[in-house]
Amino acid sequence: MIEVENLTKRYGDFTAVSQLSFTVRPGEVLGLVGPNGAGKTSTLRSVAGIIPPNGGAIRIAGVDLLADPVGAKRKLAFFPDEPRLFEYLTVRQHLAFVARIYGVDHHEETAAPLLEELELAPKADALPSELSRGMKQKLAIACGLLHGPAVMFFDEPLTGLDPLGIRRMKDSILRRAREGAAIVLSSHLLHLLEEVCSHVLILKQGTKIADGTIAEVSAQFANGESNVSLEEIFMRATGGSET
Amino acid sequence: MIRALLYLRAHSLLNLLRVRAKRLRQPKYLFGLFAGIAYFWFFFFRHLAGANLPGAGRGVDPVQFIFVAFAVLGLIRIGSAWLAPTPKPSLDFSEAEIAFLFPAPATRRQIVHFKLLGTQVTILLSSLLLTLITRRGAALGGNPVTHAVGWWLILSLAQLHGLGAAFTVARLVEGGMSRARRQLLVGGVIALLIGGLAWGAWTTAPEAGAWMSDWQDKHPGDPLITAGTAAYIREVSGTGIIAWLLLPFRIALAPFFAPDTGDFLAALGPALLLLAAHYLWVMRNAVSFEEASIAAAEKRAAFIAKIQSGQRPVSLRAPKARKAPFPLRPGGGRPETAFLWKNLLSTHPWLGPRSLIPGAILTVMLATTLSPRLSFLPVVAAIYFIMLGPQLARQDLRSDLVNADLLKSYPLSGWRIVLGELLAPTAILSGLLWLALLALFVMTGRAADLPGWLTPTVRLAGTACIGVLIPPVCMLQLLVPNAGTVLFPSWSQAGRPTRGGGIEVMGQRLIFVAGQLLVLLAAVLPASGFAVLAGFAASLTSGPAVSFAIAAATLLLALGAEIAAGVYWLGHRFERFDLSAEALK
Structure with missing residues (x-):
């Protein structure tokens, strides 16, 4: 479970996120949407413990992120838009490294089915430079899933993937949610949110515009019309411009 | 077309200078500039303004051996250009240059011209820097201008020779010559050259120790290691068969080693003729370089992107999986x-x-x-x-x-x-x-x-x-x-x-x-x-x-x-x- 209360993040005089609160329960997938500069990535990075927020409270699977960041991080996995991999570590060595960092005992037993599921097994001894963009993404996911996180954050998870990769990424996210993970993902791709997310949170200039299930948010901006697309809802909610 | 290419070169250079000037508003660059200027002043320019560096022009100056190292590297470069050239010759273009120039209505000769003009900027700057590093080459005779022009000729010739060799070898390969046959032919020519030099040195070169000792007696104030060695090399390379075998090299190096302006001007004419001959050789042999240039540009762009993103790639080559430095025990x-x-x-x-x-x-x-x-x-x-x-x-x-x-x-x-x-x-x-x-x-x-x-x-x-x-x-x-x-x-x-x-x-x-x-x-x-x-x-x-x-x-x-x-x-x-x-x- 992810619980965020009054999260605020400032860069100097600029407020990127202001008094943001939301909750994601196990099995839910929250889609974070908003125009460029709305504060999506700042929100994700703050709740993942990567950057320090200026105010608010964050609990990850019951652990206070600000009071016990190490304990909270053991429960989460963060997947940036670009897979961050170490150039000179093979797929197998990546998993060995991450296992040591997270203190995963007998990681081979967990890693083997992960590699199979993500179709990485034949590439176990390959370096990142020998992998396609989609395979790199899969390796980043395998590393994130190795310690069995209860909470996952995806920042633009479909960037650079081909249609097959997109399909598999969606399936993977939905599968983790079905297994009980609480998931937050940020994306500009509204069709992804419609297909994958149970809830949506619209941000504009760091402030929450709307929050709830897709049906609830649609109802809020539909003005009584039926069959209004999420794209139209997004345009109405944000004014359709960059911030 | 050439005017458009000159426009691109000139404006790219001007804009680069503008960007550099603009970023001086940031203290980190401004302080860096002061430190850089202080460094150059202290180590290179100070003596040009009249102050004497301790020991400058006297004794052994190891920095002046840089030119010897460059000469050796140049010889290796020329040898490797003939012996082990890349299968397809490439010219160093940026990805943007490739995107705009290759589909443009320009002939291959025009693109080669553009490339040669572009490298001249680098060669000119390198010549100035090398002249500074070798501290005017004072111990070798000559003056800063003759040394700068000398460096320019050497670097330009080396660049043109490498390109000409790559083009010529590519033509030979296209004509059906096998790699082994080519290496046998080139290796044979190099072996003959080395053998001729060795034989010439054995039969005609004066004994080094006695010659240097004699030279030292005649030039008591000059450093033996640099000026004496240079004089000995001049003496040996101008004698008998060695003089003929090394004629192209002597012509290329003569302006740099010229002891005074008169000798320099006399040496400049043959060197410029050699340069012109190289230019004609390159232009007459220009073969397809586009495909290899694109591949090289992509590699280089990936390399630069890695450095800019904070990684430190070891080389342009793709990394290979390595054996772990020690076993990492799983788990705890x-x-x-x-x-x-x-x-x-x-x-x-x-x-x-x-x-x-x-x-x-x-x-x-x-x-x-x-x-x-x-x-x-x-x-x-x-x-x-x-x-x-x-x-x-x-x-x-x-x-x-x-x-x-x-x-x-x-x-x-x-x-x-x-x-x-x-x-x-x-x-x-x-x-x-x-x-x-x-x-x-x-x-x-x-x-x-x-x-x-x-x-x-x-x-x-x-x-x-x-x-x-x-x-x-x-x-x-x-x-x-x-x-x-x-x-x-x-x-x-x-x-x-x-x-x-x-x-x-x-x-x-x-x-x-x-x-x-x-x-x-x-x-x-x-x-x-x-x-x-x-x-x-x-x-x-x-x-x-x-x-x-x-x-x-x-x-x-x-x-x-x-x-x-x-x-x-x-x-x-x-x-x-x-x-x-x-x-x-």
Whole structure:
């Protein structure tokens, strides 16, 4: 479970996120949407413990992120838009490294089915430079899933993937949610949110515009019309411009 | 078309200068510029304004041997251009140049012209820099202008020759000549050339020792090593068959070695004719280079992108999977070790722990063959590693800054990440310093004139004490650039080689090196004071070996405390570190 209360993040005089609160329960997938500069990535990075927020409270699977960041991080996995991999570590060595960092005992037993599921097994001894963009993404996911996180954050998870990769990424996210993970993902791709997310949170200039299930948010901006697309809802909610 | 290409070159250069001038509004570049100018003034320009460098123009000036090194490299380059050229010749174009020029309505000759014009900018700048580095080549005769033009001719000829050779070989390959046949033909020509030179030297060259001695008598004020050697080479290369075999080389080098303006002007004509002949050769042989140029540009772009993103690729070649430096035990265990393991994997395998024992054996073998009078060599090497090592061994936060988000998502306290990141460069530098120390120990052991108190026991104790102190000193030193990366990431980024070079970026690096040495002194000197006091107190009741040990233990404790405080503090800063916020500053 992810619980965020009054999260605020400032860069100097600029407020990127202001008094943001939301909750994601196990099995839910929250889609974070908003125009460029709305504060999506700042929100994700703050709740993942990567950057320090200026105010608010964050609990990850019951652990206070600000009071016990190490304990909270053991429960989460963060997947940036670009897979961050170490150039000179093979797929197998990546998993060995991450296992040591997270203190995963007998990681081979967990890693083997992960590699199979993500179709990485034949590439176990390959370096990142020998992998396609989609395979790199899969390796980043395998590393994130190795310690069995209860909470996952995806920042633009479909960037650079081909249609097959997109399909598999969606399936993977939905599968983790079905297994009980609480998931937050940020994306500009509204069709992804419609297909994958149970809830949506619209941000504009760091402030929450709307929050709830897709049906609830649609109802809020539909003005009584039926069959209004999420794209139209997004345009109405944000004014359709960059911030 | 050429006018459009000239427009592109001229405006690119002007805009580059504008961007460089504009960024001087940022203090980091402005201070860097001051430091860079001060460096150039002190080391290169000062004597041009009249002040004399100590020993300038007299005695041995090792810097002037750079031209000899360049000559050797040039010969290797020319030889390799014929013997082992790339299967398809390529010209160095940027990806943007390829995108705009290759589909443009321009002939291949026009594109080659564009490339040749573009490289002239680099060659002109290189000529000026080399002239400065060789300090006008004063000991060789001539003046700054003749040397600058001489360098320009040499570099232009080398560039054209490489290109012409690549084109010619590509034509031969297209004509059906096999690789083996080509190498046999080229190798035969080179062997004949070398054989002819050897035979000429054997039969006609004067005996070097007597000739140099005679020359020294005639020129008592001039340095023998540089001017005397140059004169000897001139003498030998102008005699008999050697003169004919080396004619093209002599023509190319004559303007550079011309002792006065008259000789220079006389040498310039043939050299320019040689250049023109090379130009015609290149233009007449221009073959398809587009495909190989595109591949080379893509490789180069990927290489630059890696550096700009904070990684430190070893070469343009794709990396290969390496054997782990040591087995990483699965499951429990200190996570810092995983960082050491990861970062050692990212560097040359011969810098790993497996190289230490073979390195030690080689060091001992070398040290036992060298004269004890050369004991200063390991000391010089150690000083080099201490001063520049932390700038070269960067397998730490500096190269992992691009992964800061990933590192911060790990369930680790900041100090553990910092400590883990520091381990690999500490291990690498410690290993190198240990080898230097071992060499010093072996070489001094064979010296006949050691002071009486420096018994083998004392030397062994002293060496062991220094050996124990090396890792903490290295780690303390590495803390400084890593702290710089966390505290001033934008400075650290600007220090990367492809963020646009320039005198100001060089100045930034100088500031970093100076800061690192200052902080090291501030950290080590007080601790050393305590250590000396403790050692002195011990010496009142014990021998030198015990005193060394007590002093080293005191220093070790003090350095350990400083490192612990530094790592903890830097770890805390890393936890609060926000690259996105820093980027806005």
